[in-house]
Amino acid sequence: MLPVTLDRTSAEPLPAQLAGQVRALVLAGTLGTGDRLPSSRALAADLGVSRAVTEQAYDQLTAEGWLEARRGSGTYVTASRTTTTAAPQVTSRPTRLTPRPTGATSRLDTGTPFFDPRLEPGWRRAWREVSVAAPPPGYDDPRGLLELREALAARLGRTRGLDLHPDEIIVTAGTTDGLRALLPELRPGPVAVEDPGYRAAAETVLTYGREVIDLPAVETAGDLGDAVAAYVTPAHQHPLGRVMPAADRLALLEAARRADAVVIEDDYDSEFRYDVAPVPAMARLDRGRVVYLGTAAKSVVPTLRLGWLVAPPDLHELILRRRTITHAGAAWPSQRALLTLLRDGWLDRAVRSARRVYAERAPRVAEAMSPYATLAGPLAGMYSTWLLPETDARRARDAARAAGFEINLLSTYARSSGLTGLVIGFGGVTDAELDQALAAVTGALGA
Known part of the structure; x- marks a missing residue:
């Protein structure tokens, strides 16, 4: 059983309490890399909470990279203070930016957020x-x-x-x-x-x-x-x-x-x-x-x-x-x-509203792009990045421009990595504009 205690009178949700205490155990060295944690069902029974509480805590820590779930084996610690030699103390030339092309009406970039009217x-x-x-x-x-x-x-x-x-x-x-x-x-x-x-x-x-x-x-x-x-x-x-x-x-x-x-x-x-x-x-x-x-x-x-x-x-x-x-x-x-x-x-209301919009738009972008490119990271935020050859990325970028949309090339963010692809933002456009831009991009990639 893990040495954790949950406070039901606290305003902090139980899954967050549990995740925070497990994280602290890892940072303190109590749990080390490779240690197997109790199953979510067993831990829930020990703590007297629903299994949903332990599952949410494990999911959060897995997403952060502290834990990993091994199919048929269990949940294990993947990072600890033992991976470092000491605990932290608690207390070229300028890149030439491409001008916005004449005729581009909407930017699908990484910096324009959704603003709820x-x-x-x-x-x-x-x-x-x-x-x-x-x-x-x-x-x-x-x-x-x-x-x-x-x-x-x-x-x-x-x-x-x-x-x-x-x-x-x-x-x-x-x-x-x-x-x-x-x-x-x-x-x-x-x-x-x-x-x-x-x-x-x-x-x-x-x-x-x-x-x-x-x-x-x-x-x-x-x-x-x-x-x-x-x-x-x-x-x-x-x-x-x-x-x-x-x-x-x-x-x-x-x-x-x-x-x-x-x-x-x-x-x-x-x-x-x-x-x-x-x-x-x-x-x-x-x-x-x-x-x-x-x-x-x-x-x-x-x-x-x-x-x-x-x-x-x-x-x-x-x-x-x-x-x-x-x-x-x-x-x-x-x-x-x-x-x-x-x-x-x-x-707070603005963040909640934008998060709902992004959560709906991100899968739509993924559904359109998945047949042609590889997603570079988990779906989050107001953009997603797709890995594909530079020639394909430029062809798709040019097709979007012709349709009135500006989409960034991944290569413009890279210096020595050599990674190529498209960075597609979806915060500063309407749903209709997003669909038009994706149609232009996928049309070029599927040609």
């Missing part, structure tokens, strides 16, 4: 409140509005499992702004960036005069060399969609410890899982080694230009000092509007 009244109400609120008389707190940081701390605790004090949060003008705030405070050296990966991150690193080291997105990072930081998207790898397995997370943290580097976690769309609960933030594993970046771009709109940064104390102080001197900070009107959206529950 039924939420427009709440959106307008937030900006009316901005219009009557008194702005700060001078430069605002470089950390951001205190009320907003309080609301963000509560939300990150509830949705990402991060126990934060508001003063640990710095409100930024988005993910790349957070990266720009961090890079000058790191010691000299290159930065490892996932390949394929987020193009804006690699470009930002290069802009600050640092070398970019390609970090293979589908391999375990066992050695960071002389890199001073490693930029990753562990909850939903951009753009392959892969969830970084638990063992790979621990290995990356250990590699960062050996290199005296930091891990930069870009947690850009973790709320949009359809199959299991959102994968916990990597920062939960080592707050002293991970710099956490979040954004409102995928849950609200990209043009709000707001994000947040949580850094280890030494880096936090350096970043805050520079922002104070340079008067850097996110725009007050946007911060004030986001505060209202959070307080009114608008953001």
Whole structure:
């Protein structure tokens, strides 16, 4: 029997309690790689709960890569502290972007979220409140509005499992702004960036005069060399969609410890899982080694230009000092509007609405694309990535353009990986537009 105790009076669901306690046992070394867990039926009987509780907990931990189910054998631990040598401490040239072609009317990209028109009244109400609120008389707190940081701390605790004090949060003008705030405070050296990966991150690193080291997105990072930081998207790898397995997370943290580097976690769309609960933030594993970046771009709109940064104390102080001197900070009107959206529950409703839409559209994309290409990762978020030869991908891309749709090539996200295919977003289009775009793509691939 596992040494776990469930609290039925807690507001936290029983499956989440069980998953969290099993995860803690693995991290503490109580459960090691290869250990066999009780069956879901046996564990349910031991705990006096329904089997659905244990099955949901096992499914969540399997999706995160902590466990694996072996057909006819049972459920086993796949990652533990024994896979690393020490436990983490808890405390090129710029890419030329292809211009948008003339005549393209809709973008099926990775960054345009679904906006539910039924939420427009709440959106307008937030900006009316901005219009009557008194702005700060001078430069605002470089950390951001205190009320907003309080609301963000509560939300990150509830949705990402991060126990934060508001003063640990710095409100930024988005993910790349957070990266720009961090890079000058790191010691000299290159930065490892996932390949394929987020193009804006690699470009930002290069802009600050640092070398970019390609970090293979589908391999375990066992050695960071002389890199001073490693930029990753562990909850939903951009753009392959892969969830970084638990063992790979621990290995990356250990590699960062050996290199005296930091891990930069870009947690850009973790709320949009359809199959299991959102994968916990990597920062939960080592707050002293991970710099956490979040954004409102995928849950609200990209043009709000707001994000947040949580850094280890030494880096936090350096970043805050520079922002104070340079008067850097996110725009007050946007911060004030986001505060209202959070307080009114608008953001929660927006996320739930978008998640329902994505959960319906993702299988439609999969059904259309599966005969012609291979899905690169699990269905989650507002896009899916499909592996196929570059010649086929370009033919499909060109057919979509001719029909009035812009779809990105996977090769534009890659530097040395050589992966090719299509990255198909489905957040910023209507259902009818999505069907038209898929018809154009599959027509070209089937020709």
